[in-house]
Each structure stands twice: as C-alpha cells, then as structure tokens.
Amino acid sequence: MQIELPKAPFSMELLIRRLAALGPLSDHERSLLHNWQQHSKTHMAGSEVFGFKDQRQRPKLIISGWACRERIMANGRRQLLSILLPGDLIGGCVNQRAIDLVEIVAISNVRVIDIAGLLRAVKDNPDEYNGLAHTLSLLSLYEERRLLDHMVRLGSQPAMQRIAGFLLELFQRCRVIGYVSAGSFVMPLTQEMLGNALGLSVVHVNRVVRQLKVGGLIDLHGGIVKILDAAGLAEIADLPSNETISAPDKCDWSTGALS
Amino acid sequence: MQIELPKAPFSMELLIRRLAALGPLSDHERSLLHNWQQHSKTHMAGSEVFGFKDQRQRPKLIISGWACRERIMANGRRQLLSILLPGDLIGGCVNQRAIDLVEIVAISNVRVIDIAGLLRAVKDNPDEYNGLAHTLSLLSLYEERRLLDHMVRLGSQPAMQRIAGFLLELFQRCRVIGYVSAGSFVMPLTQEMLGNALGLSVVHVNRVVRQLKVGGLIDLHGGIVKILDAAGLAEIADLPSNETISAPDKCDWSTGALS
DNA sequence: CGGGTGTTTGAATGGCGTCAAAGATTGTGG
C-alpha cells in the first residue's frame, strides 16, 4: 500500500484557513497572521512540550507533529486527556484554564512557535482584530467540546464505540488541516497510547481494531489509518445526528456574564 | 441516627466566604456582593435549569439544591458530566465555554438567582472589582479541574476508586459551603444517578457502596452520607498527594496570551 | 392501604484485563 501523504509543514496559511472556517477575517487580520514570522522550536517525541508547573509559559502554536495532554496517576497509569494536532493552540486562552495545568508531552517530534506576541497584538487592539479574537476563542471552545465528547466516551461507551468514535474524531480533525489524502492519515499513536487515551488495555485495543479491520471499516498499518467506511464508524460510535456543532453564529461579546 | 444538617438558605454571605477563600476581596467588593438582592427562581427536581439551545441565557448562581450537567445519548443513556452545588455559578464565564452548551437539570429543587447584572458591574469596572473578577474566574477554573479529575476517574479507575473519589469530592465541596455537619452531608443523588455520573450500573454501585459501608469507610442512609474515614477513602481513591491544588497565587492578568 | 420509586440481593453472562509468548516492524551499529 503506497500512499502519498501530505508532509507540508504547517504554515500560517493553514492557520488562516482554519480560522477563516470559523468566522470572517478581515484582510488586515489575514495579513497579520500571514506576516507573522517566528523561529520554531522542536520537541523530540516523548519529551515535555509544555510544563504545568511554570504558570508563565508563553502560548504556542503547534505547526507539526502530534502531542497530548496527559495525567499520570500514583500507580503509574497514564490517562491521555486530549490529543493536539498541528494548528492547535497551547495555553492561548483568554483566561486561565484548568486544562493548561496539565502536562503536555510530544507524541511524535513536535514543532511549535511562540505566539505570545501575536495574541498580545490581538488583545491590545480588540477593535482592529475583532474577528481574530473571536475565531481564536472558538478554537479553544472546540477543544473543550472534544474534551466533553471524550468524557462521554469514557463514561458510557464500550470499547468498540470508543475506538470508532475516537478514530473518526482524529480523521475529521486531520481532514480540516489537510492531513488526509485518499481517506488516509498518519496517526503516530501506538496501540498502547490509544489504550491510555480510551481507558482500555493494549490487548483489547488490538482486538477491537482487528474487528474494525475485518469489518471493512478501517485499515491500519504502519501508523497509517485509512477510513474505509466513515458512515459505518459513525453508526457504531453512536454519534448524535447533529455531529457537526454549529458555531454559535452570534457570539455576543457584549451581553450577559462577564463576556 | 438523628443528625442536624444545616438548612440555611445559601446567601450572598456564603458566596463571599467562598470567594474570599480564593483570593483577597476589598471591602468595596464585599459590599457589592452583600447588597446584591435579587428575587430567586425555583426549578423543580428533574426540570431543566439551563437550556443549552438558548445561547442568550443569563448567568446564574445556585443558592440551594443540587443540579447537574448531563448529556443524553442516542441510546437513551445518560452521562452526568458535573454536579453543581449551592454557590456554584452557571454560565458565568468570561468567555464562551463548551460546558455551558450542555443541558443543566435540577436534581433536587433548585433555587437560582440571576447574576448577570452583578457580573456586568464587575466587568465594567475592572479596576474597582479586580479581586472579584479574579476569584470568580477561579471558581470556573476549579469546575474545569473537577471535570478533568472526573475524566481520569472514568478513564482509569475501577468502580471502587471512582466511588470513593467521587464521594470524597462531594464531601469536600459540601464542607466548603458549610453543608457538612458531624461528617455528614445530604446527597440527593440516587444510586442510579451515581451510576450515570460514574459510568457504572445501578447494581454495581450498590454493591460497591455496601463494601464501603462494611469496610467502615462511609455510612449512607436516606440520602445522607457520613464520611467515617476520609483518609481511608483518599487512599482507596488513589488521590495524588497534593490533592489540594494550590491556587495560582500569581495569576498574571497582563502577560501572555489574550489574558 | 396501594403504587411508585429507590435499594438490595442472587445468578448467569460477557466484556475486558492480565499474563505470557510468539511474530512483525523499526532502528542501530558493525
């Protein structure tokens, strides 16, 4: 199976595309992103990308590689809380978030750039970069939503549904950032990591994945996942009909609450 | 077993005490809270407190009764994501949160007051109510942290650990708001709800609870929980040593990110 | 008193974890 997978490094262009899909961006905002240059830093697979001890860490953008937020328990067990892909923000939230107090570890080699200055520019000129502020906050809104989805998986789905739903989520996220080609995407997660994310043992992950393979729903070899039957997976995963959450088209920044 | 349990309606005094424990409040801020009067609205047990469809819902404060955030799946299964107690805020976050897109249902009869105006006052006078803004945001920070704790429970703990940890969390939260007397607190959760929160069947919840009873760790009758051995529960629940998260003593509101 | 709801208990089934060991794959150094 020879598959050409996009290896293009994540550029600001992709972030622009991603944000533009969430809300309107002015030319001025696009050019701010477009001209944003920053030298990137690479974290090797397995190393810590973002420590939770240092509250002062500067917000970052992942431009290549996968990372995860994970919590390690006293008995040595790991629970992956969230998977981070290229185009995802780290610690770039408007206000303090608990999720940012969790350690972030690189799954594959991860390249990040510092976007503290970018976010600062947005914050200091709220009128000028209104659309940007909006779409950026939607980005973290979506991560929180994924967290809740995952919580539901862990709490009330059997292994097969968990895996089907999880793979589908990764598939859709990869597609959004252009990392899917011919229904396939690179997934640098070992089955052990899948187990750590889904609360399952390696052995059982393997068995269920095999079932999905023989069922003709997916193909999985050498770290490459091919989604053969997305609709079938969605049915197995018991996804609600309106899976695509509608972005609140009117996110009112001036009424109610502090917002 | 006759136990006197505090039935005092949650007043602004209690919110003040709760916030003051999270950070310094000026006299000016205390008086703002103290003088805040609002007629309360009651939601009967089982009814919806806060719909997620209406994005415009005004933020509220629970002053009595228990509620929960829950998600209902296609197969009819329920997953309780979070338990809300008196003194907890609903929808009062600085910016849009995914958790606020989840339905909130009253567990017992719930009284709430509208605090949109209060939050607005805080927001419109950031300098004046700096400490208040800080502590209020800590409140939602802690809820998010509880969410992550719960996720870890669901993902990587067996039934007994889940139940022990969950009861302990409720115990500590009740104690903070003064709802614990002689180690006991009223818990209006049926065992079925406990199961829905913890991803367990009613039957198994019952069996594990009985084990905790015969083990002399808790007592549970008629909706009243008595924690007999908090340390033992903590050990069972495999809680990390530094269970009491230290409030970030220096939450810098002027550097990094948008914050 | 009766019905509804919640709790408790038993027995049987099965999903999933653990243990163990054999392939398959990747990477490294000679």
Next chain:
DNA sequence: CCACAATCTTTGACGCCATTCAAACACCCG
C-alpha cells in the same frame, strides 16, 4: 548489507470485574 536489539503488534488462555436480568425488599406519598 546484515545482525541485533528494542519496540510494537498480535494471539491464546484464563480470570475477574462489571453488566444484565430478575425478583424481592424498603421507603415515601397521596
């Protein structure tokens, strides 16, 4: 290029934790 180690995947056997089904038992309320 091959050999070797290390990591990951795969498979079988076994046992336990937890679910399901079923039915009795307690409790509350009108």
